[in-house]
Amino acid sequence: MSQIPSELKYLSSHEWVRIEEDGTATIGITDHAQDLLGDVVFVDLPDVGAEINAGDEAGVVESVKAASDIFSPLSGEVIAINEALEESPELVNADPYNDGWFFRIKISDTSELEALLSADDYAEACEAEEDH
Amino acid sequence: MGNKTPLYETHVACGGKIVDFGGWDMPIHYGSQIEEHHIVRKSAGMFDVSHMTIVDLSGVDSKKFLQYLLANDVDKLKTPGKALYSGMLNAEGGVIDDLIVYWLGDESYRLVVNCATREKDLAWMNTQASGFNVKLTEQPKLAMVAVQGPEAIEKVRSVVSTADADIIGNLQVFQGKVAGERMYCRTGYTGEDGLEVIVPDTEVVAFWQALVDAGVAPCGLGARDTLRLEAGMNLYGSDMDETISPLEANMGWTIAWQPESRDFVGRAALEQQKKSGPKFKLVGLVLREKAILRSHQKVITALGDGEITSGTFSPTLGFSVAMARIPAAAEGRCQVEMRKKNMDVEIVLLPFVRKGKQVF
DSSP states (O other), X not given: OOOOOTTSEEOTTSEEEEEOTTSOEEEEEOXXXXXXXXXXXXXXXXXXXXXEOTTSEEEEEEESSOEEEEEOSSOEEEEEEOTHHHHOTTHHHHOTTTTTOXXXXXXXXXXXXXXXXXXXXXHHHHHHHHHO | OOBXXXXXXXXXXXXOEEEEEXXXXXXXXXXXXXXXXXXXXXXXXXXXXXXXXXXXXXXXXXXXXXXXXXXXXXXXXXXXXXXXXXXXEOTTSOEEEEEEEEEEETTEEEXXXXXXXXXXXXXXXXXXXXXXXXXXXXXXXXXXXXXXXXXXXXXXXXXXXXXXXXXXXXXXXXXXEEETTEEEEOOOSSSSOEXXXXXXXXXXXXXXXXXXXXXXXXXXXXXXXXXXXXXXXXXXXXXXXXXXXXXXXXXXXXXXXOSTTOOOTTHHHHHHHHHXXXXXXXXXXXXXXXXXXXXXXXXXXXXXXXXXXXXXXXXXXXXXXXEEEEETTOOXXXXXXXXXXXXXXXXXXXXXXXXXXXXX
């Protein structure tokens, strides 16, 4: 069973969001997503400084099995990317919620947070997908 | 639920992630496909390949029958146990399956064919066998473990009887030898030295465990695929099928044209194709950017389009490689239609990797 931390918010497309103490949002892909993908070998991330909108493609993750787009759950300016993934993409598999994070944004519209899934909602979405 | 090999419970207990593979429930990896790949290149890993189909052939006409059935010529097998890789073709020269045939001595041969093609292979062989005095016997009670890597042979020798260890020590490359109910074959599908060991299904779990205890890492079919692709070895159903001739599948070397008097199934069609020149060839593609070539992507050359038949990330090389069928005269560079844009790739001769080293 994959891990779904209760303090995070989610998209049904398997991204997670963590609201940091300074109000910025860190984004990555879930344990379930990395398990589906298998070994991650490349991660393409947005440029620092880029303005992105909720729902935009913000990058690509390529695994031995498939390529998958990463969607931004929120609108805002990209203020940091996880440069360690360039050398060590396997961090996404090993530690998807911490060392395997993708990028951080300065949120431009906090009302968008309401549209995100809770851990319970996301778990249900995963189950529904598996039943499909 | 698919078919299960005798090692299925062992795979599950070891944390193997099970997927469907040609109707069989098989482990794709036990955690990390890439780590398993590296273990085979550097030391020793093992694969459950019990899903493959073993067929024994006997009867006074068995040699004559195989000389008719296969594009390669079993007359090349002069030492008992020696193995031959061949396509089994239809009348149009398309590949029904690729297989390995061992000459066990006298009129006795053993064939190892793919699992996904088992039924059609057996049906085809039985049809072609009419008029020959041969007997085909499938061996569903035999399991098979491929132990591969630079340390594989020594590891296997450490877990078998002294007599069997001596047999293994004397095997030439591409030779097998029956020892009691087992057969040790110095063959594989990874580009590394190693063995494929055929054992009774009742013994295979203990044999597997002994190898685990000797430090051989269980590896899944995911690593097997990246290893064989780096080694430039074809996968039936992806790199060739019944519509593709060996000449267009980098298997020209498996066609024994001499002696001209030997008529084999597909010969006339192949001769015609050879005369007019095959339109396509199977080559390697190399992409050094941060993206991965995948099967079925379109290949664009100055001489026309082709298609990727197998593509992957090469763990040994650190970039993506693929096998692709492209117009026969194309060379140099070409483009591949990727998810969002076309990318420039290099056309190379196969294989990519042999014994752990880049060779193209």
